[in-house]
Amino acid sequence: MKFNGRNVHISKKARIGRNVKIGDNATIYDNVEIGDGSTICNDTEVGEPLAPYYHQSSYDNPPTVIGPDSLIRSHSIIYAGCTIGAGFSSGHRVTIREHSVIGVHCSIGTLCDIQGHVRIGDRCKLHSNVHISQTCSLGNCVFMFPFAVMTNDPIPPSNEMSGGYIGSFTVVGVHVVILPGVRVGENCLIGANSVVRRRLGDFCLATGDPAKVVMDIREYVVMSKGKPYPWMRRFDRGMPWEGVGFETWMSQSHNK
Amino acid sequence: MKFNGRNVHISKKARIGRNVKIGDNATIYDNVEIGDGSTICNDTEVGEPLAPYYHQSSYDNPPTVIGPDSLIRSHSIIYAGCTIGAGFSSGHRVTIREHSVIGVHCSIGTLCDIQGHVRIGDRCKLHSNVHISQTCSLGNCVFMFPFAVMTNDPIPPSNEMSGGYIGSFTVVGVHVVILPGVRVGENCLIGANSVVRRRLGDFCLATGDPAKVVMDIREYVVMSKGKPYPWMRRFDRGMPWEGVGFETWMSQSHNK
Amino acid sequence: MKFNGRNVHISKKARIGRNVKIGDNATIYDNVEIGDGSTICNDTEVGEPLAPYYHQSSYDNPPTVIGPDSLIRSHSIIYAGCTIGAGFSSGHRVTIREHSVIGVHCSIGTLCDIQGHVRIGDRCKLHSNVHISQTCSLGNCVFMFPFAVMTNDPIPPSNEMSGGYIGSFTVVGVHVVILPGVRVGENCLIGANSVVRRRLGDFCLATGDPAKVVMDIREYVVMSKGKPYPWMRRFDRGMPWEGVGFETWMSQSHNK
Numbered sequence: 001m002k003f004n005g006r007n008v009h010i011s012k013k014a015r016i017g018r019n020v021k022i023g024d025n026a027t028i029y030d031n032v033e034i035g036d037g038s039t040i041c042n043d044t045e046v047g048e049p050l051a052p053y054y055h056q057s058s059y060d061n062p063p064t065v066i067g068p069d070s071l072i073r074s075h076s077i078i079y080a081g082c083t084i085g086a087g088f089s090s091g092h093r094v095t096i097r098e099h100s101v102i103g104v105h106c107s108i109g110t111l112c113d114i115q116g117h118v119r120i121g122d123r124c125k126l127h128s129n130v131h132i133s134q135t136c137s138l139g140n141c142v143f144m145f146p147f148a149v150m151t152n153d154p155i156p157p158s159n160e161m162s163g164g165y166i167g168s169f170t171v172v173g174v175h176v177v178i179l180p181g182v183r184v185g186e187n188c189l190i191g192a193n194s195v196v197r198r199r200l201g202d203f204c205l206a207t208g209d210p211a212k213v214v215m216d217i218r219e220y221v222v223m224s225k226g227k228p229y230p231w232m233r234r235f236d237r238g239m240p241w242e243g244v245g246f247e248t249w250m251s252q253s254h255n256k
Numbered sequence: 257m258k259f260n261g262r263n264v265h266i267s268k269k270a271r272i273g274r275n276v277k278i279g280d281n282a283t284i285y286d287n288v289e290i291g292d293g294s295t296i297c298n299d300t301e302v303g304e305p306l307a308p309y310y311h312q313s314s315y316d317n318p319p320t321v322i323g324p325d326s327l328i329r330s331h332s333i334i335y336a337g338c339t340i341g342a343g344f345s346s347g348h349r350v351t352i353r354e355h356s357v358i359g360v361h362c363s364i365g366t367l368c369d370i371q372g373h374v375r376i377g378d379r380c381k382l383h384s385n386v387h388i389s390q391t392c393s394l395g396n397c398v399f400m401f402p403f404a405v406m407t408n409d410p411i412p413p414s415n416e417m418s419g420g421y422i423g424s425f426t427v428v429g430v431h432v433v434i435l436p437g438v439r440v441g442e443n444c445l446i447g448a449n450s451v452v453r454r455r456l457g458d459f460c461l462a463t464g465d466p467a468k469v470v471m472d473i474r475e476y477v478v479m480s481k482g483k484p485y486p487w488m489r490r491f492d493r494g495m496p497w498e499g500v501g502f503e504t505w506m507s508q509s510h511n512k
Numbered sequence: 513m514k515f516n517g518r519n520v521h522i523s524k525k526a527r528i529g530r531n532v533k534i535g536d537n538a539t540i541y542d543n544v545e546i547g548d549g550s551t552i553c554n555d556t557e558v559g560e561p562l563a564p565y566y567h568q569s570s571y572d573n574p575p576t577v578i579g580p581d582s583l584i585r586s587h588s589i590i591y592a593g594c595t596i597g598a599g600f601s602s603g604h605r606v607t608i609r610e611h612s613v614i615g616v617h618c619s620i621g622t623l624c625d626i627q628g629h630v631r632i633g634d635r636c637k638l639h640s641n642v643h644i645s646q647t648c649s650l651g652n653c654v655f656m657f658p659f660a661v662m663t664n665d666p667i668p669p670s671n672e673m674s675g676g677y678i679g680s681f682t683v684v685g686v687h688v689v690i691l692p693g694v695r696v697g698e699n700c701l702i703g704a705n706s707v708v709r710r711r712l713g714d715f716c717l718a719t720g721d722p723a724k725v726v727m728d729i730r731e732y733v734v735m736s737k738g739k740p741y742p743w744m745r746r747f748d749r750g751m752p753w754e755g756v757g758f759e760t761w762m763s764q765s766h767n768k
Contacts, residue, residue, distance in 0.1 A: 155740045228411045402643045484667045
């Protein structure tokens, strides 16, 4: 029922791939490129123009690229200037602001708010309601849970933008705050409700406010489950080593 | 102005009760049943299809039931497979994912995110921006305040789904996190910003991270207000004992 | 592309100023007044009717005023009865409930939820996802960061509404909770993740749960930046002293 082309507006300057479905009430703006096999659900806006659009008659929309086989769920807004890799999946009402670069096979959950000029690696999974401030960046295979926030203003209000970084394979719990400019290493686990105020190295299990390193994550024992971290040996859904095994995949690739 | 039938799409396989109003730009999908006297506001989607819809031509939408006299406010999305009781009320931009079961006279506030396979009893009131993970459940007359979260993954990321439970009459404050699989008893009050990491019995006033039992809630004294908990004797708006009194209602019913 | 008048519904009882742009799928209800030079983006609802609209045939929508040169971004909902000053700017999917009064040159970010009967002074800047409960109020030039919440119910659930107050020039960090009825002074800085449980005077740097005064903000030294607070001498974007300097502006005006 959705894909009847009702009230759909596609710019003549957009390039729509093969086998793309576009839902009712969707708007695809100038200079958007949608990869083959993608589904753009209803009430979405792709290539949302930047602020000058509202008052400059000469405004030219920067190019927006949505990779092939992506699924953008309803009511999402993706600004112009974003580049998103293949196999992307969004929840509902996601906002991705301008000039963000997102790798392949990422998933950005319902109500997430990616504030622009953000860099997200491959295979990152953001659950609902994650907020990433401008200029922050993530490595690959990062997991973030609801209401996790990366901030960027060290002395608010200011014109500084000091976005932090989260390393590959790190898991960020619900309601976690990463303060401006803070660098979190690879393979960390940040417990629910923590506030990360200082740099964390690799393999840290950190909790609290201020977040303190409780132990090396490789030493963390969960009753009846042994040592569940790093998680890559026991979890592969949506990961590049799915069905192959992490070690095999690692040894075959230098795609870290 | 809203109910002019503009850009409204109702599946021929949907059953719409008597005196139902459906707002502009709304979509009612296959196998949805809307009870008599309900109002479905503009830009809503009821019976949102599940993921296979996007690629399976044989997809058959599971049945969705919205009880009579419900009010679903604008921009909300209710997935297929949900069953919602009479007198339901939603805020704006609510998402209720598939196969959730919600009792009678519940209210789910603006921007709430109910993740699917959730069970909510009768007369629960969720304020704005509450997030309930898959397989969590609530008793009756539970109140949850903004940004409260129930999580479900004990060793993230994993394929486990260990949803917790909140007992009847319990009140969950703003920014509270309930960790996976945790059971909160009846008649508790969880203070703002707490993280509930372990099981709580009935009548607990608990605060902090980790949430600790401060006292029996029946002993809690508020200046000039006496002992305000359990709250059922002093508050009845929208409750089944409204105008009757809690004790009378309790003694007349076994509807606990 | 946006401003083609497709699927736009404007009440005959609305007054639209000169040089106003209204996006596709927008609805402007009865008794709304939009100031000259404003832009109302697509999928917005301005003057959203109050609850009696759904069942009273005699319902009369209270007046709604949007000041000149405002920009209301897409998918936002502004209820009837609100009065918003000139130069207002909203993010996407903002909800502003009934009878809220907002001063000039305010900015309310994406997904903010202003619950009604709220008073916000001039030049306040709310980042994304701020939640303000009914009857709360803000002075002028207040900054609030994502997931900050002002609550209003001292013994939930109750029918009391005890909204707090935040004084002018105060900055409220991410994930901060202001408890019901709490008054925060002018020129304060509330650190990330704090819970403000008691009244705070002016010039407090407060952090923690419960938020405690760490120092007078005028004594706060940031490495290589000196004493950055009060912030008005070093930041002027969007402020009335922009290009003039705070002291000069202060001495020229009694517009505090």
